[in-house]
Amino acid sequence: MAAAVRVLAAGARLRVLPGGLSTAVRSLCSQPVSVNERIENKRRAALLGGGQRRIEAQHKRGKLTARERISLLLDPGSFVESDMFVEHRCADFGMAADKNKFPGDSVVTGHGRIHGRLVYIFSQRNVVASGVIPQISLIMGPCAGGAVYSPALTDFTFMVKDTSYLFITGPDVVKSVTNEDVTQEELGGAKTHTTMSGVAHRAFENDVDALCNLREFFNFLPLSNQDPAPIRECHDPSDRLVPELDTVVPLESTKAYDMVDIVHSVVDEREFFEIMPHYAKNIIVGFARMNGRTVGIVGNQPKVASGCLDINSSVKGARFVRFCDAFNIPLITFVDVPGFLPGTAQEYGGIIRHGAKLLYAFAEATVPKVTVITRKAYGGAYDVMSSKHLCGDTNYAWPTAEIAVMGAKGAVEIIFKGHENVEAAQAEYIEKFANPFPAAVRGFVDDIIQPSITRARICRDLDVLVSKKVHRPWRKHANIPL
């Protein structure tokens, strides 16, 4: 088995192509040639794609041809092409004319290697069920209509800024149906899908940037659900102490800090491949390595909306957790969550239903789960964030952790409503609950650790948990609250 990568650039290139045919193609129709020569000619024509002029036009737009993209994505010389001789069978609107026929049908498929590991390259629909091999889509041109569901079904969708679009219906149709004026970029550009819709998981500057990043990203993934998470040679000591973590959480519990700082300090060589970095920024998800082994990182981000959970962040987190679980990637969760975001907008939007997805995903996950509570872990949101109650394997609290139903102020306002000495009650609440002890004495956290040893502890736990096996009763499939 091997992961699949689809380089979707099809939309534009499948359209009716005006003029411009290479002489090689034309010549093969006019004179009788032997089969061998025909094979050679077809092959040459296929390698040339739409012809030199078309290649130049593509370059002028700052884009690469399909073959250039593949040569950049794959290890040199590793590509094995399939179906090079396929042509389209469309006969309408003059499509049957020779000048509109190309060997390879504008699509290049096959398999090759990325950093030595097997990968299949597809275009358009695939038949392999999701969850068997990791699938990645890279959108490098316009992709519209039903074709958009092809990347939507894959595990990760990446886009190239300014040159790729994804929409069900394009601006022209939108205008004619709803009279709404919108550009391609606004409707379905990389920015739209990575910041507003959450359809795409990341956007890259250009074709080269995207393909180079894809190579890096591919290295985090196992080749299939029957392969373990990759373990790469690691040069970062697994027992490295991280003294700067001891001061990262501010003393004032209302002050924000950057959870990404913590992730960078803990993981191997400060390398963190963040997924959806610009969507639902109150939760961070992404891949990193611990002692060489790929791990999935989930963390609340106190810098954005205090790190609370809302509809978008729950869905973002849930999808990521399920991917990791499907492909044997251990989960490391960093918790600083003040709760679910309250309000009508969230309740009307179905926060109960969507929040349940994250809860479900963590509960369902059977991969190793290590959780570190850095500060707040309040109420239901605490439960959701890979708590011991959801069968977390190891849960740690930093000395700054506060595991409680809610913050002191809110709690006291409810418990002691109408009482006179609210301040004293608040102080008592803080003394009792705003520390890691209540959870530790009940066994909800396994240990209270100095932040500086977090990396060493996680690496050690992962070594222990490598043999973790959980057997669930048979079912056709689980029923996540969609």
Add this chain to the structure above:
Amino acid sequence: MAGLWVGAVALVTAGRRGRLPPQQLMRSAALRTLKHVPHYSRQHLLVSRGLGSVGYDPSEKTFDKILIANRGEIACRVIKTCKKMGIKTVAIHSDADASSVHVKMADEAVCVGPAPTSKSYLNMDAIMEAIKKTRAQAVHPGYGFLSENKEFAKCLAAEDVIFIGPDTHAIQAMGDKIESKLLAKKANVNTIPGFDGVVKDADEAVRIAREIGRVDEEEGLFQLMVLEVHSPRSGYPVMIKASAGGGGKGMRIAWDDEETRDGFRFSSQEAASSFGDDRLLIEKFIDNPRHIEIQVLGDKHGNALWLNERECSIQRRNQKVVEEAPSIFLDPETRRAMGEQAVALAKAVKYSSAGTVEFLVDSKKNFYFLEMNTRLQVEHPVTECITGLDLVQEMIRVAKGYPLRHKQADIPINGWAVECRVYAEDPYKSFGLPSVGRLSQYQEPIHLPGVRVDSGIQPGSDISIYYDPMISKLITYGSDRTEALKRMEDALDNYVIRGVAHNIALLREVIINSRFVKGDINTKFLSDVYPDGFKGHTLTENERKQLLAIASSLFVASQLRAQRFQEHSRVPVVKLDTVKWELSIKLHDEDYTVTASNSGSTFSYKVHILTKLAAELNKFMLKKVAEDTSSILRSPMPGVVVAVSVAPGDMVAEGQEICVIEAMKMQNSMTAGKTGKVKSVQCRAGDTVGEGDLLVELE
């Protein structure tokens, strides 16, 4: 495998290509080695000889407890000496500094207010409260904040708490520019020619400016300044400055009457708004001077010493950046003259602590008193390094009333010390615009020899908007200037600071600049050397090649590592067997083509690498005595003996055939290496022999 790659990168720079290179490739390679930092054990001990050489006498009782009314590196610095002297320490801190290093180092800590300095470190009421609460017997003010505040000194005196610094009257006298100049003149200290009184109005300013030259002519000092004076009949250029001023505020240079009038007006307005005191003075402006200062130390028994000079000419915006001791510019006579005048001034104001007398020195080694700082200076460590004195310890002793332990003749100049002020600032913008943030990674180069780092921060500390953006003082010490500067270079190269912008690049350029190395410096050094601002290091051809070679090796090494998977996967990894990597490296917007290969080297060396210990022990290993091959004949290859032509006891001549061996279908004739008698024959015709088997032995 990777080792080979790194070792044998052949570099070919072949012009520049216009096409965009895969930048991302390079970014991902981006000197991966810098990403994680080795952690050396952090020591709170000073590494230099500065604080170690003068011992602490436990019988000499000073104080039980001292409060340090400061923060950051200087608070830590004072606490270190207190610990050495067995004195308990109290730190004060603002809310923002609650978990900072000086608080952790001290025995006790008191919060004196919120982050802004006016509400915390300058909050005298809160500090007095802290002193009462902790029953500290004395206060060390450090530098800045309340260190030269006579009101604070008075408050302390009223509570019978000892101020570790000079008496109030010395602070007051030296704090006023006019008064200090008059005092200096009275003590026969060279002062800058000028009017010693308060200037009443613009017209008087012009009159004085014109007269400065003439007055000095009469006094026979004219020759000193003829170099700079435009017209021998006037004192231009002149400097107009606020009497209460400091830090360049209310200071103006005037080159003619017109500018003098304007300067007077603007300076008096600025002085009024900045200091609430619009008194101005006028003096001769000394162009391109050096800033050299003398460290003095006095006690309460009328003794005073000069502890040699510090050269502090490298400045930006009137703030020192690089300091050293001694100065490369001074000869022993000038040094003694400056030292003696400094001591004369100190004695004139009954100075009883560590203090600094600042001088401007022109190119002819004429020196003029500038001002006296009645506190411990930021750059005091360089003096400690070359004299071996612990200035904080001496300050505490004399504050308690002990007389000085040293005579002037005991004060040495041992070696050379250089200090760089490492700031959290961007040196590419007007030589340093402050930068704030969290030190995500921080590693001081204290594992190197001759390095002292005075700092008050640690990994994870915040550089906040509220305080001075100084990260640390990096001091290196050596037997001479060359060694001290070399060590500074190494120390700067080994300093790891991530999370905030820092000025290491600028410091490193300054200390290797040829003018600096020669000692050709003045206060305008930075703007002279970098007239268009600091642009960073310019790579030489060789350095550029090295950089490209290192970058490509790192890239190739990371690419090779990217395919080294250790888990068992069902489809085996097919490792790339590239022998030649064609790379494109973008450097300063130019593209370089690089070919990295593990087989393309045109020369080869055999090297033998051992650890130092193994190499040392290796000398005990016996040399193998080479076998005398001339008297024995061994088979050079596996084969079959076809014929043996000699028998034991035969005499053979050198070159005579002894036997024939057939190997690889060839008959090889084996001949004698020397003339002699056959001792034994170890083979017979038809024997199969291996490589190295003994065939015939001669006597």
